[in-house]
Structure formats: structure tokens, C-alpha cells
Amino acid sequence: MRDIGIFDGAGEILALDGISAGYRRRPVVHDVRLGPLPPASITALVGPNGAGKSTLLKGLAGAMPVRGRAMLGSRDLIAMTPRDRARLVAHMPQALPDRVALTVLDAVIGALRAGPAGDPPPGTPKGDAERAVAVLDRLGITALALQPLDTLSGGQRQMAALAQALVRDPRVLLLDEPTSALDLRHQYRVMATVRDLARERALQVIVVLHDLDLACRWAHRIAVLGQGRLHAFGTPAEAVTPRILHDVWGVAARVDARDDGRVRVEVEGLA
Numbered sequence: 180m181r182d183i184g185i186f187d188g189a190g191e192i193l194a195l196d197g198i199s200a201g202y203r204r205r206p207v208v209h210d211v212r213l214g215p216l217p218p219a220s221i222t223a224l225v226g227p228n229g230a231g232k233s234t235l236l237k238g239l240a241g242a243m244p245v246r247g248r249a250m251l252g253s254r255d256l257i258a259m260t261p262r263d264r265a266r267l268v269a270h271m272p273q274a275l276p277d278r279v280a281l282t283v284l285d286a287v288i289g290a291l292r293a294g295p296a297g298d299p300p301p302g303t304p305k306g307d308a309e310r311a312v313a314v315l316d317r318l319g320i321t322a323l324a325l326q327p328l329d330t331l332s333g334g335q336r337q338m339a340a341l342a343q344a345l346v347r348d349p350r351v352l353l354l355d356e357p358t359s360a361l362d363l364r365h366q367y368r369v370m371a372t373v374r375d376l377a378r379e380r381a382l383q384v385i386v387v388l389h390d391l392d393l394a395c396r397w398a399h400r401i402a403v404l405g406q407g408r409l410h411a412f413g414t415p416a417e418a419v420t421p422r423i424l425h426d427v428w429g430v431a432a433r434v435d436a437r438d439d440g441r442v443r444v445e446v447e448g449l450a
């Protein structure tokens with residue numbers, strides 16, 4: 180397998196086994212077996228609207244019931260108590276934070292205090308407010324700290340939501356379309372920050388993305404979900420093929436392999 184930029188080093192492998200989830204007895208995610216996901220890596224979860232991507236993330240985050248196993252090293256996230264899982268997993272949902280009068284800084288501090296958080300890396304400031312400020316700084320949004328959420332643009336609220344997930348110092352970071360409202364500069368900033376954090380802290384990152392170019396550019400692994408089932412998993416070149424684009428998205432597309440092992444997708448029409 181041609182691999183791109185996976186970092187050597189510490190960290191635990193994540194592997195999903197037989198994950199199923201649904202709503203009021205309507206199954207939506209079916210028996211997903213995914214992995215092993217290397218430590219310190221980004222896995223992009225892609226697929227058409229309604230494929231079950233958000234449902235899968237919510238299940239892993241403990242926000243809805245789920246069957247199966249999600250092994251982080253030797254620990255099963257699904258079998259853990261909510262408190263133990265909250266220490267390891269942070270979830271940025273698709274829905275943006277409410278338009279409330281809370282400032283960004285208070286919202287990020289609130290996220291940190293919402294439950295038991297992970298252990299911060301050495302050198303992290305001790306106080307909750309200092310920890311929150313450090314995350315805003317890392318994301319380049321310190322200037323928003325004292326602005327109320329209800330005065331922010333959609334993209335700014337998306338950055339605030341990401342800060343709420345990052346401040347918890349998780350081992351597993353689940354991001355649901357974190358760049359959908361962002362301009363090019365902020366898309367780059369978010370993906371580069373997430374990549375750097377994955378490397379520095381040996382995080383597992385699973386990120387839902389609709390933009391396949393963004394996914395192929397930043398992710399080490401791509402998982403393709405269609406109608407709640409896993410259709411492909413591998414490096415971008417392995418998982419994003421004309422056949423998969425045809426079968427899962429219903430489009431006719433050209434996929435150009437690049438020298439660096441990444442791919443570029445050109446949709447030419449509907450299949």
C-alpha cells in the first residue's frame with residue numbers, strides 16, 4: 180500500500196467492529212468494520228447525503244445507542260461508562276453551537292467543564308480559562324474570545340465549535356463537517372491544525388467531509404460509507420476510485436493519481 184505521511188510513534192490503534200446504529204428501530208448504520216486506523220492519523224469519512232456518517236460519529240461519541248465494538252488499543256469505547264468515554268473522545272457535531280449570548284471564551288470553558296476531560300499534554304496551562312485561551316490561540320481565533328456566539332458568522336461559530344472539542348484534549352477526535360462553512364484560509368488552518376495535533380498528541384481523528392479533494396489532500400485513510408455500509412477503506416488512491424464514485428455517489432468521474440500518492444477527482448457527469 181502506498182502510504183502518505185503517517186507519523187511513526189506512540190499512540191493506539193483504533194478499530195471498529197460490527198458497529199450498527201439507528202433510530203426508533205430503523206437501522207441506519209449496518210455492521211461497520213473499519214480499521215485498523217493508525218495512531219496519529221486522520222481518517223476521512225465520506226459518502227453521499229444520508230449515508231449514515233453523522234449517525235456513526237454520534238454512536239462512537241456516545242450521543243446515541245450503538246452496537247458493536249470500537250477498540251482503542253485494548254479498550255472498548257462502546258463498553259465504557261459515559262464518564263470514561265468522555266475522557267477519551269471529543270465530538271464536534273454538525274449542528275453549530277446555539278446562538279446564545281455566551282462569549283466564545285465562556286463557551287469553550289463550558290465545554291471543558293461539561294464532563295471529565297482528557298489529560299492535557301505537558302506544558303498546557305493549568306487553569307480552565309488559560310487552557311481555553313491556548314486553544315483559541317492555536318486556531319487563530321483569539322480575537323473572537325469575548326464576542327458573544329450570537330454575533331458570530333456561521334464560519335466563526337464553526338471555529339468556536341472546533342475549539343470546544345479540542346479543549347477537551349481527547350485521544351479520539353470526531354469532527355462532523357468541520358470545514359463546511361469556512362473560507363479557504365480557515366479550511367487550511369483547521370485541517371493543518373488537526374493534522375499537527377494528531378501528530379503531536381498521537382490522536383485518532385475521524386472527520387466527516389463532503390469535499391473529496393479536501394479529504395484526499397489531508398486524510399491518511401479514507402472510509403467510504405454508502406447506505407450505512409462501508410464500501411471502501413484505504414489510502415486515498417485505494418478508496419477513491421471511478422468504480423466507487425459510480426456505485427456510491429452515482430457519478431461518472433475521472434480519478435487522477437498524483438506522484439505523492441494522493442488523487443484528484445473530476446466529476447464528468449451523472450452515472
Ligand SMILES: Nc1ncnc2c1ncn2[C@@H]1O[C@H](COP(=O)(O)OP(=O)(O)OP(=O)(O)O)[C@@H](O)[C@H]1O
Nearest residue numbers: 202203207226227228229230231232233234235273
Ligand atoms: N434524529 C433522527 N431521527 C430519525 N432519523 C434520523 C435522525 N437523524 C438522521 N436520521 C436518518 O438517518 C439517515 C442517516 O443520516 P445521517 O445524518 O447519519 O447521514 P449523513 O451521512 O451524515 O448525511 P449528510 O451528509 O446529509 O449530513 C438518514 O436517512 C436520516 O434521515
